[in-house]
Amino acid sequence: MLDLKFVRDNMDLVEDGLHKRGSNIDFGEFKKLEEERRKLLGTVETLKNRRNTVSEEIAKMKKMKENADNLIVEMREVSQQVKDMDEKVKEIEDALQTFLLNVPNIPHPTVPAGAGDEDNEILRKYGEPRKFDFPAKAHWDIGEDLKLIEFERGAKVAGARFVFYRGWGARLERALINFMLDLHINEHGYEELFPPFAVNSQSMTGTGQLPKFAEDMFKIEKTDLWLIPTAEVPVTNIYAGEILKEEDLPIYHTAYSACFRAEAGAHGRDTRGLIRQHQFNKVELVKFTTQENSYEELETLTRNAEKVLQLLELPYRVVVLCGGDLGFSSAKTYDLEVWLPAFNAYKEISSCSNFEDFQARRANIRYRPGQGGKPRYVHTLNGSGLAIGRTLSAILENYQQEDGSVIIPEVLRPYMGGISKLAKN
């Protein structure tokens, strides 16, 4: 959420920023409501002041056994007016709040202009896409041939976009989770969290999934709970409503979670394979930083996620998202895209974003500056480190051999009971 005062005082900046996203929001109603709010506040606060002082007078008169009936009658009237106006103020403030909750973040100045993913800028590449001297198979075929993944039984038990991992496939999924967590904990300084996989509406609002994106998520019936679409939600909200100490910043958390996405509007897209599932696993990276350091921290967070791909020796590239492709809450995002031979393309496997104070304002996460003084909003960042299913897909496709087997990347072997290859048995 953007700051009300900031929007009010920097209308041009806000409109330029939103324009860069290709988003057109009319602020006319906002300006009107905000003016009315301030006018009303002035009046109602004067009335409240009157009520407070007169009530004190009444107390004194009663003590002196004087008759205060006239004042009491007057105050009855004043109190009714206050009540009515308070109600009106609340209505206006709710409307302003709702409006602001639906306004996306303003892109950072370094975010390139553009309408969609074709306008994203490629920053760097790692590795070379492998040239196959045999027909390369897609991961869903490899997965079924080697009995690692069962798509049909997943669909039978839960529906489309659900799978069973089986045997060494399940083991590989688990190995990837542990490998990534261990890397971030041991080498990159993150503290592990194991979060709730369901959160309430307030938390979903805190990170920006609500109110706009309810249809992308699974709601648990008869409750105020939602299945998390990413560990970002519980992990970012862990400090909601708190004032942290500057000396405790930056805070780095990593967390494994299952992620649940309704994928509404994705009918017919990526219907085969593991790329787009209703439930998938992910290791997430989340940072809480001072306002000054967040962009440096975005660089290191991105490098931390890249490290996973480097150690797995998977070819990838890093792109910076253009304004039109930027997520609702993000000010700047780097996507990591891994090479998938079956698609003959790079596919998103991690998204690393700086939300600046956009989420912190919604979730009310602040820190007290070391020098003392007013609390300030933290900056929050997060990135996948990485999406597990897509990583597994990339391994199957990039490490496949002509005989149908799949070599296991060196770094994963300790997590796979020492085996070096998945083959038909």
Added chain:
RNA sequence: GGAGAAGUAGCGAAGAGGCCGUAACGCGCCGCACUCGAAAUGCGGUUGUCCGCAAGGGCACGUGGGUUCGAAUCCCACCUUCUCCGCCA
């Protein structure tokens, strides 16, 4: 799920209709004094937010309502925590 108790500043806690929310008292933290320095001691400071150029004012005692001229205090609902019982991996 049933019964009971409790939610007040960073923590503990007082407060029972107006003199109590820049919130007693204790701990913690910051500053100063004393000291060669430290400890101990003493003195002072230490919630957030909204409106306003400012002066000043408003709001907040888990959350939301209600009663009242006036609510931390009385009433209702909800949330959370704790204790006991039941159930359960």
